[in-house]
Amino acid sequence: GENVEQHPSTLSVQEGDSAVIKCTYSDSASNYFPWYKQELGKRPQLIIDIRSNVGEKKDQRIAVTLNKTAKHFSLHITETQPEDSAVYFCAASRGAQKLVFGQGTRLTINP
Amino acid sequence: DAGITQSPRHKVTETGTPVTLRCHQTENHRYMYWYRQDPGHGLRLIHYSYGVKDTDKGEVSDGYSVSRSKTEDFLLTLESATSSQTSVYFCAISESVGSSPLHFGNGTRLTVT
Numbered sequence: 001g002e003n004v005e006q007h008p009s010t011l012s013v014q015e016g017d018s019a020v021i022k023c024t025y026s027d028s029a030s031n032y033f034p035w036y037k038q039e040l041g042k043r044p045q046l047i048i049d050i051r052s053n054v055g056e057k058k059d060q061r062i063a064v065t066l067n068k069t070a071k072h073f074s075l076h077i078t079e080t081q082p083e084d085s086a087v088y089f090c091a092a093s094r095g096a097q098k099l100v101f102g103q104g105t106r107l108t109i110n111p
Numbered sequence: 112d113a114g115i116t117q118s119p120r121h122k123v124t125e126t127g128t129p130v131t132l133r134c135h136q137t138e139n140h141r142y143m144y145w146y147r148q149d150p151g152h153g154l155r156l157i158h159y160s161y162g163v164k165d166t167d168k169g170e171v172s173d174g175y176s177v178s179r180s181k182t183e184d185f186l187l188t189l190e191s192a193t194s195s196q197t198s199v200y201f202c203a204i205s206e207s208v209g210s211s212p213l214h215f216g217n218g219t220r221l222t223v224t
Contacts, residue, residue: 032210043201043215089153093209103153
C-alpha cells in the first residue's frame with residue numbers, strides 16, 4: 001500500500017521568510033495530494049490540494065509542487081506570518097483508495 | 112465549514128469500560144471515517160464507512176468497532192477501553208473516497224485511566 005514520508009518533523013523560520021515542507025510517496029499511481037493545517041487544539045483543515053495532472057498550484061502565499069517522476073510533493077509558504085504556526089500534514093491517495101497521511105511537520109514562525 | 116459534530120468533546124474513563132463516540136454530519140456525504148491522532152504518529156485511520164451499514168477496517172482497527180445505521184451518524188465503540196487508546200479521535204467525511212478532501216470534526220479527547 002501507499003506510504004507517505006514527511007520532512008522535516010519540525011521547522012522554525014523567521015517571520016517573513018519562506019518555509020518548505022516535503023513529502024515523498026511510494027505508490028506511483030497516486031493522483032491526489034492534499035495538505036492540511038492543524039492549529040493547536042483544533043481540527044485539521046484543508047489548505048490546498050493538487051492532482052497528478054498539474055505540476056504546481058498556488059493560492060496567495062501558499063503553493064504546492066508535484067514531481068511525479070521523483071514521487072515527491074512540497075508545500076511552500078512565502079512571507080510567513082505568526083498565524084502560519086501550526087502542524088502541517090501531507091497526504092496521498094490514488095483512485096478510490098483512502099488517503100494516507102504523513103507524520104506531520106510542526107512549523108514555528110519566530111517574530 | 113462542513114457540518115460535523117462530535118460528541119462528547121472530552122471523556123475520561125476507566126480501563127475495561129466500554130466507550131462510544133458519536134459523529135453526526137449534516138452534509139449528506141456518503142463516506143465517513145474515524146481517525147486517531149497521537150504524537151509522532153500523525154493521523155491513523157481506525158475504520159471507515161462507505162454507506163449505511165457498510166464499513167471496513169483501517170490500519171489501527173484492533174479494539175474498535177463501528178456502526179452506521181443512518182447516513183448522518185457514525186459511531187465508534189471501544190469495547191473495553193485500554194490506556195493505549197488514550198488519544199484524540201477525529202471523525203471525517205468526504206463526498207468520495209481518495210480523490211476528494213476530507214472534512215474533519217472538532218475531535219474528542221479520550222483519556223483512559
